């Protein structure tokens with residue numbers, strides 16, 4: 001066989017595939033692990049959404065290729081939701097386009113804007129496709145660290161001029177995965193202004209805007225105008241639809257057009273019956289509020305259990321993650337490994353594995369990530385087992 005390409009050979013494995021393997025090994029050894037590893041909701045997709053999907057399979061019996069940019073009904077539902085939720089009016093024809101979940105959209109964005117040698121700026125820790133998409137497009141990735149010292153917010157003044165000058169895209173993600181921080185409006189305003197001053201596209205990953213514990217719902221970057229801004233939304237977490245693979249990108253019409261051009265060459269659109277189910281999902285907030293409350297319950301159980309086990313309190317304001325500081329003197333891998341002891345069997349992700357893209361000190365070291373996806377009952381089991389943790 002021909003050798004794989006250089007960029008494939010140089011790429012490490014995807015860490016969450018690694019976590020899946022660890023969980024599988026634990027199960028085979030007879031343990032009953034509680035798995036906080038991968039951020040994949042374990043609850044069923046609400047019945048009314050599945051019903052909308054079932055009906056759509058029949059009403060669209062002549063399946064045909066989907067629209068490249070999304071069915072008009074789906075894009076209309078996205079725009080209507082955006083107006084209700086964020087007070088922003090979007091033109092569904094020019095400013096909204098469907099995606100096959102957010103992951104591919106995040107990855108493919110660089111193809112639309114990055115030439116070899118261009119720079120993409122993004123958070124560390126950060127969702128891996130920000131960086132991997134950049135590398136596949138032969139751009140350079142400049143990571144800005146998210147640390148407790150900066151409240152897990154970007155320090156725009158610390159971005160070196162050498163990177164800023166060549167930057168084409170700046171990624172932000174709030175509510176932030178994995179730190180759970182929610183950006184105050186002035187941080188989003190600053191990000192928009194920083195990008196506009198430098199003619200950089202602001203790419204705002206808004207996958208977690210609906211999972212928050214703050215009194216007021218998080219903002220979208222588009223509240224500061226569409227010029228030079230794209231937002232990435234997904235139904236994966238909002239409506240427990242990870243397996244359906246559906247989301248949308250919205251914002252600056254010219255940027256949407258360039259992104260659509262990439263997608264037209266890569267895929268043939270989101271299956272239309274899935275868009276019908278997704279449109280139904282955007283029409284309902286009751287299930288979203290129910291999921292939010294369940295995440296809050298699980299967050300509180302686990303934050304309290306970790307505190308009782310002697311760890312510093314790390315209470316996220318949003319997302320389905322806890323970004324937990326590990327005990328002093330332990331590395332993130334050592335702590336994650338300690339929790340895999342048979343009498344505890346709690347699976348978490350070492351922070352060092354999902355950070356460190358910036359070279360230098362790894363801002364994920366000293367942390368583990370818990371994805372609050374086990375049921376409330378399983379969280380209680382894990383909480384009881386955490387009491388057995390001894391240094």
Ligand SMILES: Cc1ncc(COP(=O)(O)O)c(C=O)c1O
Nearest residue numbers: 101102103127177205207234236
């Ligand atoms: C920060 C962030 N952005 C985007 C996504 C993409 O989710 P999906 O591709 O399921 O829409 C995820 C998934 O875990 C994520 O954590």
